Amino acid sequence: MRHDKAAMVIDLARRMAASAEGLTLDDISREQEVGRRTAERLRDAVIMLFPQTEEVSDPPNKRWRIRGGLSAFEQAPTTEELVELTKAAQGLRATGEPGRASALEGLERKLKSAMRSTTLNRLAPDLEALVRAETIAVQAGPRPSADEAVLTEIRQAILAGRPLGFIYSRPGAEARRRSVAPCGVMFGRANYLVAADRESGRIQTFRLDRMSGVRGEDGMASPPADFDLQAFASQSFGIYQDEIEDVVLEVSPDGAAEARAWRWHPTQTVEDRPDGGVVVRFRASGMRELAWHLFTWGEQVTIVHPARLRAVMAGELEAARRALERTSVQKKQ
Template sequence: MRHDKAALVLDLARRMAASAEGVTLGEIERDLNVGRRTAERLRDAVISLFPQTEEVSDPPNKRWRIRGGLSAFEQAPTTAELIELAKAAQALKASGESGRAAALEGLERKLKSAMRSTTLNRLAPDLEALVRAETIAVQAGPRPSADEAVLAEIRQAVLAGRPLGFIYSRPGAEARSRSVAPCGVMFGRANYLVAADRESGRIQTFRLDRMSAVRSEEGTASPPPDFDLQGFASQSFGIYQDEIEDVVLKVAPEGADEARAWRWHPTQSVEDQSDGGVMVRFRASGMRELAWHLFTWGERVEIVAPERLKSVMADELAAAGRALDRARHPG
């Protein structure tokens, strides 16, 4: 076990208290990485220590939950948990996400205000030292935008199952009024609304910083019943969604170790080659973003498939060459 039994019991109690529907033995096995007999022993230990634990029938399973929460003593966060929360807020602020950073900073203040003063005084020196010793390296790239008012309207529409209306502006195109069924938001190098067209049902993405006059509209508009936001996000190499392709990349021996440790895509497979290199395979859309990423690998990566990725890479190289030529020969 990665923790001693007491820590696992307390961890499970927190999970039971944090879940409105309760947890099953299968979920205990999965989340705590233990076997069935250990999961049963941990459940029994929680029931013994917390008599308020309830058993809930959910055929074909049984669930266990703790209503009313746990005491401040049992819920006191650790130094590592508090520093990770502070770093997450710092990362959001550094990337321009001041609204989301403020939400995490507010949560941090609430946690600290609920802690006993003796516990907080004990943790404070370590927290201060780690805050000074750790920072976020800000990488070049677009500054994502997640205006609090825009996010609030999107969330309201999602929760109420109502249409979302807005004006969408794209470079080089006339601004258009849109009304969609919101499915969710993807946060990343840029932040996107994922929504279904109300007529065709086609799933589309809209950059939040290009949306204005965002409002929840009257009526009902829900995502397709089989839509899964995480599954949708996993289809693409980045954010842009287009045709899904079988991607095959041959990585030279000098880049093999890095390629094995790299997370290319959720569907990836990495095969060792006789020359010491590796072959990377996955299915994804977003060939342009993949081409941009492959620039960073230089000569260490050869595109085997698909042909469209080769074409996109050639187009991007040609565009970069033209820009460089203009810089060398201005006017």
């Protein structure tokens, strides 16, 4: 068996050991990106190398899993995997999220403590060199807040299907006590609780740093049966959710190469123009955040649609102009 096939067999064994319910042949085909016949051969190779593999009946399918995990030999992480874990923890700590950083650092210590000393000694020099050679560039923006106690309350309420109560404070508005059905958390430049209002059922977002007195409440409160957090997050260009609109942007030839490489939105399409530019299309809400982003493109991007995005962009420009005028007047006085 060639080395690449051997690596695929080990990877499949790890996936089987990591899955409580097991993998079907369709799962194997999809995750390994192979045809069904190749998936069958990979499954047979795993069964031959790992006799503890179990076949689970799940009509109309069959599943295969490895109970009890794999040995330290098959599970030893690579240098690249440990470096990425270290960088992820450093990135969270650098952006002001010590609670989440500590969780990853704890996982790193557990992995290293489970490794054989000879393997750890072999990886240590390369690991140290790569950690020193790579860093996280922290971008300007709101400082996210993910207080460990708040996250614990949210996660416990989600797992128990219970309501979540908290006091929510917004600038210029009176603080209110809220009771919601928690759906999940979106982490980003600012961290948000996604929850359904218990009376109207409307999905709303709440910034974690504006929440206080967070606690689980008595009763039952689950998200709508058809709610999908990933789909909800993908609707918006950023975090803010408003009306979903068709967005069409024309990018000049000077910015075309960067636009082709840019991930604008999960629904995006990029079309070439005869002049060397491109047309970017996607469906999203969050026109204000999109307008903020478009400022970074200068004259390279023209807003074709929607008109509301042009209006939001014009409003932001006018607000910036007024701020500059106030500064000029203050300097003259």
